[in-house]
């Protein structure tokens with residue numbers, strides 16, 4: 001596969017530089033990421049005393065050092081999913097090995113709808129009691145991009161327009177649905193929304209993706225499962 005370069009010659013990614021990891025290791029890292037997500041929320045919510053906070057900080061630093069004993073400079077990929085798309089295991093949205101990803105579980109449905117299921121915890125709070133709007137924008141951008149990749153032309157986000165209808169609650173199951181509305185040459189237009197329990201739309205988004213002129217690696221993107 002050829003090197004992928006952005007305008008100006010900056011290398012943005014070479015799939016052959018990535019480690020390709022199997023199901024067993026991906027599942028093990030996903031388990032670790034799940035524990036780190038719990039840790040992250042515990043940090044935000046803890047009420048233990050300051051001596052205990054200092055002791056835990058020391059232990060966490062030691063654990064980080066253990067993981068860094070052998071580390072790569074790029075996140076790993078996993079073997080191809082269906083649709084011939086590479087699974088970006090460390091996506092900040094769908095990547096189950098990435099502790100900052102909720103993660104969103106994605107399904108490509110009949111009729112070109114790409115559906116994501118996820119729950120956000122208190123770590124993602126924006127206005128008190130509700131999800132940060134930048135977090136729903138992140139999720140919507142990814143889902144719109146996946147819709148473009150699976151039903152249109154894969155590309156980079158050129159525009160992303162958000163419309164926040166209602167506050168999005170955290171701690172409850174949320175659904176996001178995205179689909180392509182049209183394609184024009186290198187441009188793919190898509191729309192998406194977030195649904196709270198009961199089916200109320202909380203956020204709507206539209207986006208345009210442009211296939212860049214530099215060569216994209218075959219199958220770059222994420223599949224319907226990570």
Ligand SMILES: CCCCCCCC/C=C\CCCCCCCC(=O)SCCNC(=O)CCNC(=O)[C@H](O)C(C)(C)COP(=O)(O)OP(=O)(O)OC[C@H]1O[C@@H](n2cnc3c(N)ncnc32)[C@H](O)[C@@H]1OP(=O)(O)O
Pocket residue numbers: 004012013014141142143144145146149154155156157158159186187210211212213216217220221222
């Ligand atoms: C190793 C990875 C490789 C990439 C993998 C992609 C595959 C995806 C697969 C799976 C998806 C997974 C999910 C991902 C979801 C998350 C996506 C992100 O987070 S993307 C990061 C944020 N976005 C950027 O960083 C873009 C920065 N911008 C650019 O790089 C350029 O501006 C780009 C590529 C968008 C367009 O640049 P030009 O030089 O190729 O094209 P020009 O000639 O400027 O525009 C082409 C047409 O588009 C219009 N256009 C471009 N930008 C526009 C804009 N902002 N507003 C309106 N129109 C725009 C132009 O007017 C033109 O239209 P006319 O052909 O004349 O009709």
